[in-house]
Amino acid sequence: MSRRTSRLSTSATPALPDVSSHETPEDTMSLDVPEQLLTPENSRSETSSNNENASTDEKLAGRRRSTRVVRASLQATESLANTPAKSDEPKTASSQAYVDSLAKSKRSRSSLRHSIAVMESSLRNGTALPDVDTLANDQSMVPDTPISNSSQEPVSDELNPPLSQRTLRHRVEKALGKDEKQTMETEPKIASRGSMRRSTRLSLVEKASDILERTSSVLGKRQRGQADTKKEVSRRASLRPRTLAPAKEETPAPTAEAPQPKKRRVSESDVSKLQKKEPSPPQEEIKPVTPKYKPKRWLAHGLYTGQEPSDSPPKQRQSKNSAKTGTGPLNRRLLPMPMFAGSRLVKHGRDYRLPFDIFSPLPPGQPKPDEWRKTNKNVFVGDAASEWRANKNLELSTCMCDEDTGCDENCQNRYMFYECDSGNCRLGPECGNRNFGELKHRTKAGGKYNIGVEVIKTSDRGYGVRSNRSFEPNQIIVEYTGEIITQYECERRMRAVYKNNECYYLMYFDQNMIIDATRGSIARFVNHSCEPNCRMEKWTVAGKPRMALFAGDRGVMTGQELSYDYNFDPYSNKNVQECRCGADNCRGILGPRPKDKDQRPKIVDEKTKNSATPKNVKNAKTTGTKRKLSETTGASSATAKKRKLLQPKSIKSSFKKVIKKATTARAKATTKKSVTASKATKSNSSAKKKSVKLPTVKSASRVKATVKASQKKTEKAMPKSPAKSTSQLKRPSAATKKKILAAADGSTPRATKSKVRKDKTGIKRGPYKKTLLRRLALANQTSVGSATKANNTTVKSPAKAKSPAKAKGPGKTQSPAKAKGLTSSMKQAAKNVVRTVKGAKRSAQ
Ligand SMILES: C[S@@+](CC[C@H](N)C(=O)[O-])C[C@H]1O[C@@H](n2cnc3c(N)ncnc32)[C@H](O)[C@@H]1O
Known part of the structure; x- marks a missing residue:
């Protein structure tokens, strides 16, 4: 168109x-x-x-x-044209002119x-x-528009x-x-x-509506109202009789030349003004309609009692990223409803933690020990600082773990009890070997839940420590801090300051130094248990040793009292205390259990312990030597040393094997020595008497080592001078004695250790071996506990504990073959330890 x-x-x-x-x-x-x-x-x-x-x-x-x-x-x-003829006008003179005009x-x-x-x-x-x-x-x-029939007539x-x-x-x-x-x-x-x-009717309707619009916009309110009343009439204009003219007085009809756009512009502005003037609709109408849910009726009884009511609608679908964003079901703290996960829960169970506000172990205002001076950092006191620097031997380790595995149980640093940090580990948040870092964050955050422990008053063991949150297996709980003092300072305090104390807070630390937590952290209040739920470990953090209490393999639940095995060395008879841990396998005393029941120490009652009876005074005078423990327990020194090695359960079997080997070797040596002695008797009767007496007197380790050494000499020197060999067997030098004892006990002094390392054995100790050594040493680590001298609680290196073979040649450079034998036994023991630890972890999982 x-x-x-x-x-x-x-x-x-x-x-x-x-x-x-x-x-x-x-x-x-x-x-x-x-x-x-x-x-x-x-x-x-x-x-x-x-x-x-x-x-x-x-x-x-x-x-x-x-x-x-x-x-x-x-x-x-x-x-x-006809009008003039029909009109009644008078025919005047001008009619001709009019006719002319018509013409x-x-x-x-x-x-x-x-x-x-x-x-x-x-x-x-x-x-x-x-x-x-x-x-x-x-x-x-x-x-x-439809056209009438008349309008469709053919047009000529x-x-x-x-x-x-x-x-x-x-x-x-x-x-x-x-x-x-x-x-x-x-x-x-x-x-x-x-x-x-x-x-057309349509054009009329459109025109009428257009006119009305203009009228409503141009006219005033009153006239607009009038126009509205006539709107119906205007719209039906096409139906009106044709004789009726539209209301041209009121609404002048626009012509083709009329400036319609101008009028339209006016009308638009007026419309906008009118819209502005008109009251805006209430905002409530704009609000989106939210679906209303029925209020949830929560159970008053049953499994899910106590959940906080929520008006939010139930969410049955979770986004794929919900786990990442922390809003997914994996991170829910509340148990899912049974219709969603009921069967799975019944089959597999699920760990959960009671919120702290639901389970708060104790109300505030618990009795606090008055004498406790708190410090959360290790403080070197006296000569400890200077000596520590002099003896400082930093061992650095670089972690080899990658992001996929993280620093899990196979992390080398973890084996060596080294804390990972930015200096020795390239992993960041993926690293799982930053316990002390986690503890620092928790302590900094503060609050009962983050700190997680509090002091309680027990019925029969003085103060104790209780968890007010749950701890995962092997999770760090609290650091054991206090004053770092030398052994000399420790003995001085024991004699002068703590002589009347019932409780002592001393623990062997490192480099022959002791942590005195009399002024220390809350960890000092943790009591002993023969079946503990925690353990005390020493870690190297940024090159410095630190002690901390870790959760056991089964974790710690909220409200449990924390405990660890003191591996208590009472040092003297008067310090032997009755254990009140209440465990089924309680040893009865705060210390190692004697082998024979008859040999169990007579537990000194608290009342009689402090009473200065002549007997106790006499005993006190006789104390102060390393033999005190063996005298107290009634066992031989060899047995006592065995028990020291048997303390940690996890490596019990390993050490048993090692000690069994040592005993066997000793027995063989004794037999050989006896044979040698009998031979010597035949050759020299005077020498025979001497050689027979010797082995019965000495301790097993001494005999073993001496015989081994003397056997070779006797075999070689017998024809020449058998007496010389017997004298050597009889009287080893003091240094040799010390080395032999240390080798047999597994408590080789640091000097010996370094000497062995300096020996040209041709064997390099790699980090894995070192890890095992350290692990065994820490597993054997002993809490000083109360009234324990640091000298008696030296950490026995497992390497030395497995050194009966090494005792064959004390003080001498080992041959590579012998060294290999030692290495194989160490490897075997280490393997056993690793197996034991892995098995324990598996069972914990
Ligand atoms: C390091 S303190 C522990 C805190 C101590 N209960 C307190 O009140 O300060 C060690 C002392 O606690 C007591 N103790 C710890 N565990 C015990 C137990 N299982 N049975 C009896 N007494 C224990 C002993 O008197 C021990 O000398």
Whole structure:
């Protein structure tokens, strides 16, 4: 349609010059008032005049109307022509002039008709306007609105002139640029012709609505209200009788030349102003409608009692990243509902922690020990600082773990009880070997849950420590800190300061120094148990040793009292104390259990212990030597030393094997020695007596070592000087004695250790071996406990504990073969230890 319209307009454009040539008759006609009804402009319908850009369809739809208008106009013209004859006007002198004027007007009309005909013919011939019949038959030209039957009557060629006239008139107006004033003058005339038939109802409705809109925007409130009341009437204008003219006084009908865009702009601004002036709708209407859920009714009894009620809707679906973001089911603290995970829970169970606010072990205001001076750092006191620096032997270790495995149980640093940090481990948060770092964060965060322990008052063991949270297996709990003092200082305090104390807080630390936690951390209040739930370990953190209490392999539950095995060495008879741990396997005393029941020490009662009876005074005078423990327990020194090695359960079997080997070797040596001695008797009777007596007196280790050494010498020197060999067997030097004892006990002094390392054995001790040594040493580590001298609680290196073979040549450089034998036994023991530890971890998991 629009294409056709444009074609019409473009084709009409060249005809404009011709049209302008007929300007004169039109002007003449416009001046003639009675002839105004005959002009094509007056014959235009409102619809076509309102819309300058109206489609051709509308124009075609209004074709019949225009034709009728033209007919009516012609009839009116004829009536006008006849009017003078019918009128009652007096025939005056000017009647002739009037007749002349009519004749002139007739001529002008005929000239007008002639000019229109000429224009039409020129248009047809020059611009090839489409034939009206063709247009009428063209389906595409069918108007949108229904056309009455009368309007679909075939249009003859005689009816074409009105259409052409209108088109020409339209273009002539454009060309001449008629002003708006003239248009406005003609508009009331058009409006007055209420009898004109409208082309379509739709156009009328649209027009009426448009008028109403403009009216409502332009008029005031009151008039707008009036217009609203007439809205219905206006909308039904097409149904009104044609004789009724629209309310032109109130709403002047806009013409084709009327500045509609301007009015529209005004109306838009007014609409926006009106919208602003109108009260905004309440905000509540904008609120999104949230679905309401029924309030959850929580159980008052049963498994899930105590869960906090929540109004949030149940979430059955979790995002894939919920585990990463920490909102997933893996990180839920509450138990899932049984319908979601009931069967799985029943089958596999699930660990959970009671929130601290649900289970708070003790209310605040617990009795605190008055004498406790707290410190959470190790403080060197006296000569300890200078001696520590002098003896400082930093062992650095670099972790080889990667991100995939992290620093798990296979971490080399972990084996060696070295804490990983940024200096020796390239892992960050993935590292699982930073216990003291975790403890630091917890302590810094503060609060009962982070610190996790508190002092309690027990019924029969003084103060103790209780957990107010749960701890995972092997998780660090609290550090054992205090004053680092030398052995000399420790003995001085024992004699002078703590002589009347019932409790002592001394623990062997490192480099022959002691931690005195009389002024120390809360860990000093942790009591002993023969079946503990924690253990005390020494770790090297940033090159410095530190002691800390760790959870056992089964972890610690909230509210449990913390305990560890003191491996107590009472040092003297008067210090042997009854154990009240209550465990099934309680040893009865705070110390190692004697082998024979008869040999169990007579537990000194607290009342009698402090009473200064002559007997106790006598015993006290005789104490102070290393033999004190063996005298107390009634066992031989060899047995006592065995028990020292048997303390940690995890390496019990390993040490048993080692000691068994040592005993076997000793027995063999004794046999060989006896044989040798008998041989010597045959050769020399005086020497025979001496050689027979010797082995029965000495301790097993001494005999063993001595015999081994003397056997070779005897075999070689027997023919020459058997007495020499026996004397060597009888009287080993003091240094040899010390080395042999240390080798047999596994408590080789540091000097010996370094000497062995300096020996040219050809064996290099790698980190793994070192790890095992350290692990065994720590497993054997002994808490000084109360009234224990550091000298008696020296850490026995497992390497030395396994050194019966090494005792074969005390003080001498071992041959590579012997060293290999020692290494194999060490390896075997180490393997056993590793197996034991792994088994324990597996069982804990
Ligand atoms: C390091 S303190 C422990 C804290 C101590 N209970 C307190 O009140 O300060 C060690 C002392 O606690 C007592 N003790 C610890 N464990 C014990 C136990 N299982 N049976 C009896 N007394 C124990 C002993 O008197 C021991 O000398």
